[in-house]
Amino acid sequence: MPELPEVEVVRRGIAAHALGRTLDRIVVHHPRPVRRQAGGADEFAARLRGRTIVEARRRGKFLWLVLDDEQALLVHLGMSGQVLVQPSEAPYERHLRIELGFNDSGPDLRFVDMRMFGGMTVVEQRPTVHGLVPDPVAHIALDPLDENFSLDELARRLRARHTGIKRALLDQTLISGIGNIYADEALWQARLHYDRPTEKLSRAKVFEVVEEACTVMLGALDQGGTSFDALYVNVNGQSGYFDRRLRAYGQEGRPCERCGTPIRREHFMNRSSFFCPRCQPSPRVRRA
DNA sequence: CAACCGCCCTGGGTGC
DNA sequence: TGCACCCAGGGCGGTT
Numbered sequence: 537m538p539e540l541p542e543v544e545v546v547r548r549g550i551a552a553h554a555l556g557r558t559l560d561r562i563v564v565h566h567p568r569p570v571r572r573q574a575g576g577a578d579e580f581a582a583r584l585r586g587r588t589i590v591e592a593r594r595r596g597k598f599l600w601l602v603l604d605d606e607q608a609l610l611v612h613l614g615m616s617g618q619v620l621v622q623p624s625e626a627p628y629e630r631h632l633r634i635e636l637g638f639n640d641s642g643p644d645l646r647f648v649d650m651r652m653f654g655g656m657t658v659v660e661q662r663p664t665v666h667g668l669v670p671d672p673v674a675h676i677a678l679d680p681l682d683e684n685f686s687l688d689e690l691a692r693r694l695r696a697r698h699t700g701i702k703r704a705l706l707d708q709t710l711i712s713g714i715g716n717i718y719a720d721e722a723l724w725q726a727r728l729h730y731d732r733p734t735e736k737l738s739r740a741k742v743f744e745v746v747e748e749a750c751t752v753m754l755g756a757l758d759q760g761g762t763s764f765d766a767l768y769v770n771v772n773g774q775s776g777y778f779d780r781r782l783r784a785y786g787q788e789g790r791p792c793e794r795c796g797t798p799i800r801r802e803h804f805m806n807r808s809s810f811f812c813p814r815c816q817p818s819p820r821v822r823r824a
Numbered sequence: 825c826a827a828c829c830g831c832c833c834t835g836g837g838t839g840c
Numbered sequence: 841t842g843c844a845c846c847c848a849g850g851g852c853g854g855t856t
Binding site: 612613615651653654715805806808 | 851
């Protein structure tokens with residue numbers, strides 16, 4: 537499940553293989569991944585053909601390729617999306633959805649996505665205080681690896697909310713890039729229960745949990761950030777390279793590495809939350 | 825406006 | 841062996 541580090545690995549892979557190249561053959565194999573494109577697959581292809589890729593950018597889990605006409609090819613990997621660098625003659629992947637071919641002899645970019653929560657759209661960019669971004673990204677907050685990210689501003693906005701800390705960490709309009717896995721890891725590191733009310737957290741505690749999120753994500757990036765060097769490798773970040781480093785997510789029943797208490801799983805926001813019931817006590821218990 | 829819920833989508837795994 | 845069911849979850853549209 538791609539979160540910020542995995543998307544950044546994909547961005548670097550695309551940057552290494554596609555910058556300066558001109559798109560030519562565009563084939564949409566399934567309509568769903570271009571569902572947000574006004575005009576559908578035909579419009580999608582027409583707006584890409586002949587355009588040169590000049591930059592590969594990212595904010596949170598959104599990735600976009602800036603084109604030479606200032607449009608952007610916006611990419612979201614959803615849950616299961618991958619961007620592969622493949623020679624045109626390579627056999628089709630089982631869940632190949634979109635082929636992006638170029639006017640040279642180099643490899644294609646392939647969008648492969650089993651569950652199709654993700655997708656691609658060609659969109660206009662819009663000026664913001666932090667530069668040009670694709671229209672659908674304008675409401676997405678800066679991610680903690682952005683040079684303009686402000687911990688002070690985040691702490692202020694987060695403490696003004698009336699919600700639980702994990703909901704806030706997953707709210708991409710507050711801070712972007714964090715998904716279910718790294719949220720659980722950061723909360724475990726900071727010894728915070730997922731439902732701790734944001735308005736009662738100290739500034740220092742907000743700083744701590746966000747810094748832990750950064751540490752975990754940068755660690756994952758270190759592990760996965762080199763796999764795109766060789767040509768034709770998967771540019772995806774799905775390799776599971778970070779699995780062994782997880783302390784909470786997916787660890788139900790295993791002893792907490794700090795105190796030995798079995799990690800618990802609870803249903804939360806239509807997904808799962810993993811936490812140590814001793815290190816990360818419920819706020820209801822604390823108040824009682 | 826803030827908060828929050830349900831839905832989208834597929835295939836691997838499990839239990840009967 | 842087959843089938844029903846559960847589960848993964850980011851983002852958006854809708855409701856309260």
